Amino acid sequence: MLISTVPEEPLIRPPDAEPELIRRAQLGDSNAFDALYALTAGRVFAVLLRLCADRDTAERLTQDTFVLAWRRLDTFRGQSRFTSWLHRIAVNVMLQDSRASERRESRVIAVSDDVLHAAAGRASGSELRLDLEWAIARLPAGARTALVLHDIEGYTHDEIAAMTGVAQGTVKSQLHRARRLLQERLDR
Amino acid sequence: MKSHLDEQQLNDCADDTLDPADRGRAEAHLAACDACRAAIDRLRQLRSELASLPRSITPPPHVLMGVRAMALAAPALHPERRWYTRPPLLAAAAVLLVVISSATTALLLRQPSGVGTGATAPPPTLSTGSAGLVAVHAMERSYEDAIAEVQRALREQQSSLAPETLHVLQANLDIVDRALAEARSALRADPGNDALTALVRSGYERKLDVLRSATSHARARS
Numbered sequence: 001m002l003i004s005t006v007p008e009e010p011l012i013r014p015p016d017a018e019p020e021l022i023r024r025a026q027l028g029d030s031n032a033f034d035a036l037y038a039l040t041a042g043r044v045f046a047v048l049l050r051l052c053a054d055r056d057t058a059e060r061l062t063q064d065t066f067v068l069a070w071r072r073l074d075t076f077r078g079q080s081r082f083t084s085w086l087h088r089i090a091v092n093v094m095l096q097d098s099r100a101s102e103r104r105e106s107r108v109i110a111v112s113d114d115v116l117h118a119a120a121g122r123a124s125g126s127e128l129r130l131d132l133e134w135a136i137a138r139l140p141a142g143a144r145t146a147l148v149l150h151d152i153e154g155y156t157h158d159e160i161a162a163m164t165g166v167a168q169g170t171v172k173s174q175l176h177r178a179r180r181l182l183q184e185r186l187d188r
Numbered sequence: 189m190k191s192h193l194d195e196q197q198l199n200d201c202a203d204d205t206l207d208p209a210d211r212g213r214a215e216a217h218l219a220a221c222d223a224c225r226a227a228i229d230r231l232r233q234l235r236s237e238l239a240s241l242p243r244s245i246t247p248p249p250h251v252l253m254g255v256r257a258m259a260l261a262a263p264a265l266h267p268e269r270r271w272y273t274r275p276p277l278l279a280a281a282a283v284l285l286v287v288i289s290s291a292t293t294a295l296l297l298r299q300p301s302g303v304g305t306g307a308t309a310p311p312p313t314l315s316t317g318s319a320g321l322v323a324v325h326a327m328e329r330s331y332e333d334a335i336a337e338v339q340r341a342l343r344e345q346q347s348s349l350a351p352e353t354l355h356v357l358q359a360n361l362d363i364v365d366r367a368l369a370e371a372r373s374a375l376r377a378d379p380g381n382d383a384l385t386a387l388v389r390s391g392y393e394r395k396l397d398v399l400r401s402a403t404s405h406a407r408a409r410s
Contacts, residue, residue, distance in 0.1 A: 044247075063254040066252075151234075183231075
């Protein structure tokens with residue numbers, strides 16, 4: 001194999017591990033970057049899985065996000081959370097993906113069940129979550145982006161506007177539209 | 189009663205982001221309007237359900253493998269120029285890893301693993317200290333033999349595969365072959381390069397993986 005095994009994320013990691021890992025990774029320590037990946041890849045993949053509504057695309061863009069993160073790591077100054085910084089890169093990568101928009105629109109219906117189950121989790125209420133994930137995946141791309149970033153990830157309208165390059169008012173209207181469409185689909 | 193709150197006002201109420209100037213008017217309306225109160229409750233319930241969705245989903249292991257191949261080898265923080273800074277080879281490394289995650293390959297790889305392919309055991313690995321031209325030739329010959337054997341087995345079974353599966357399988361193999369050709373060409377020019385040797389070996393392994401999985405899939409369907 002070209003690559004060694006995947007690092008296991010420890011069950012317990014000291015809360016201050018991330019800054020130290022970032023510092024070491026910025027000095028070129030690839031093991032530290034591996035550990036950062038283990039800490040944060042799930043957050044990036046979850047966002048991209050929902051934004052893209054397509055597992056292959058989400059995997060590819062997760063990879064692209066971390067490649068860019070590695071290359072730009074020296075520009076991270078700790079002024080935001082590391083996951084927020086990664087999410088900004090992920091959204092940029094998603095938006096710049098030249099083929100994404102057309103394919104995403106046409107493949108929304110083809111979201112596979114395993115993706116939905118992965119996203120919905122297996123905990124109690126998973127049927128409801130499954131319905132919700134299915135409805136999210138069927139939203140128009142702009143509305144889906146606003147909803148995922150605001151209502152799931154907790155970013156503000158301003159932050160989403162900065163991430164996506166869309167006016168704040170447009171983000172709000174897309175969010176409201178997404179909620180309306182979700183309610184209509186969940187009520188059926 | 190005055191007209192109902194509009195969509196933006198309802199959402200602003202649900203998000204608690206109403207301007208102070210509008211808040212009083214909205215509250216006065218809500219005090220007398222069951223429909224708008226119910227609409228806000230539904231929006232808050234939706235928000236609560238959305239907030240309960242998992243925010244972390246572990247990606248499959250090959251994503252990290254791709255990151256390592258493409259990023260960790262890249263000299264972003266260390267400016268010395270190395271073989272993998274050459275775009276065609278970086279692309280080759282990427283293609284070799286990306287192709288394995290394509291939809292059809294994933295479909296094939298999800299098939300039962302216990303079905304034999306009739307292929308030989310994996311070709312011998314090459315020690316990093318012996319990556320001369322002769323050793324490279326020996327490695328390539330060994331892989332080519334193994335690939336030829338799996339291809340023979342696949343040809344016998346391929347009638348059980350759907351035409352579209354065969355089409356995508358061939359497209360994937362073409363991609364692997366192109367990437368492999370890039371890596372082999374580079375290795376010819378620099379036969380002592382262990383990283384290039386590993387890249388070539390990885391390409392052959394990918395090709396074997398795809399062919400073996402396709403053969404297993406075909407046998408399972410026949």
